[in-house]
Amino acid sequence: SQQGEEDPQALSIQEGENATMNCSYKTSINNLQWYRQNSGRGLVHLILIRSNEREKHSGRLRVTLDTSKKSSSLLITASRAADTASYFCATAKTYGNNRLAFGKGNQVVVIP
Amino acid sequence: DAEITQSPRHKITETGRQVTLACHQTWNHNNMFWYRQDLGHGLRLIHYSYGVQDTNKGEVSDGYSVSRSNTEDLPLTLESAASSQTSVYFCASSPPGGTEAFFGQGTRLTVV
Numbered sequence: 001s002q003q004g005e006e007d008p009q010a011l012s013i014q015e016g017e018n019a020t021m022n023c024s025y026k027t028s029i030n031n032l033q034w035y036r037q038n039s040g041r042g043l044v045h046l047i048l049i050r051s052n053e054r055e056k057h058s059g060r061l062r063v064t065l066d067t068s069k070k071s072s073s074l075l076i077t078a079s080r081a082a083d084t085a086s087y088f089c090a091t092a093k094t095y096g097n098n099r100l101a102f103g104k105g106n107q108v109v110v111i112p
Numbered sequence: 113d114a115e116i117t118q119s120p121r122h123k124i125t126e127t128g129r130q131v132t133l134a135c136h137q138t139w140n141h142n143n144m145f146w147y148r149q150d151l152g153h154g155l156r157l158i159h160y161s162y163g164v165q166d167t168n169k170g171e172v173s174d175g176y177s178v179s180r181s182n183t184e185d186l187p188l189t190l191e192s193a194a195s196s197q198t199s200v201y202f203c204a205s206s207p208p209g210g211t212e213a214f215f216g217q218g219t220r221l222t223v224v
Contacts, residue, residue, distance in 0.1 A: 033212065042202060042215035043155075088154060097162060098143055098206040098213050099170075102155035 010107045019076040021106040023089035024069075030095045032065055034074050037086045037105070046074075046087075081112045115139075118203050118216035125223055131190040133219050135203030143206045144186040145213065146170075146178065148199040155202065161186055193223045 013019050023032070031050045035043040049056045049065045049072065056063050062075040076083055086107050090100040116137040125131050135144065142163045147155040147170075157170030159178040167178050175197060177189045190197055200220050204213040 031211070035215075040218075042217045043204075043213075044215070045212035048211050090155075096209040098211075099145070099157065099160055100155075100213060101157070102147070104152065104154040 010109070012109045012111065013079055015079060015081055015110055015112050017079055019079050019083065019108050019110070021074050021087055021108070023072045023074070023103055025072075025089075025091045025101075025103075026070065027093065029067075029091045029093055031092050032063075032072050033090045033092070033100065034061075034063060034072075035088045035090060035102075037088065039085075043088065076108075079108075079110045081110050084108060084110045116203060116205055116214055116216045118201075118219050120219060121217065122220045123222070125193050125221070127193055127195060127223055129193050131193050131221065133188045133190075133201055133203075133221070135186050135188065135216060136184055137203075137205040137214070138184065139205060139207065139214065140183055141205035141214075142183065142208045144180070145204045145206075146176070146186065146188045147202045147204065148172065148197075149202060149218075150199050158188065158201075159186075190221075193221075195223050197221065198223045 031048050033048045034046045036046055037043045047058045047061050047063050049063050060077045065072045086105045088102050088105045090102045119134045145160040146158040149155050156172045158176050161167050161180040200218050202218050203216040206213045
């Protein structure tokens, strides 16, 4: 079974609004990562949160992790048209080797 | 700048043919990975390697093989291409103790 399964939502929002997407996973993890994929491109790492952390910020990104519920959320504040992309969460079971299990992704469209 | 490159970017092949997809990274990362991306499945791990002469099967390894003769390259071979292997293939690398994976631009493979 695949870890890191997002709610399979397609989100369409206006520029300036916040975008929130969720991810759930099934087994214990060392860390959870979020990646962005623009159409036709490779994935780009956004942020990592470790299993002993509850919240992390990076610029306009805020990620939360609830290990008791095995879930995470990614919030993008003040969205821009350039944020239009697919967003994936991925889990790593152990530190260091980065063998990731990806979810199905959330497609976000930001309307200018 | 260091990078990870995949070739070819697009390939059409016939059922039954052997196909090799190339992946080359210049970061000197020990860890390298091959994923396939299909609609409705997200990214699934095919094979991975933690160093020269080390290869491991991922969750969808049947019909695929890899070899690691140096640090920079991890070619992916489809022994006898099948239509079910039509997909977008991504190579990724990460350093030992790495906290993020770096992805190539992807290879779109069509098996007809």
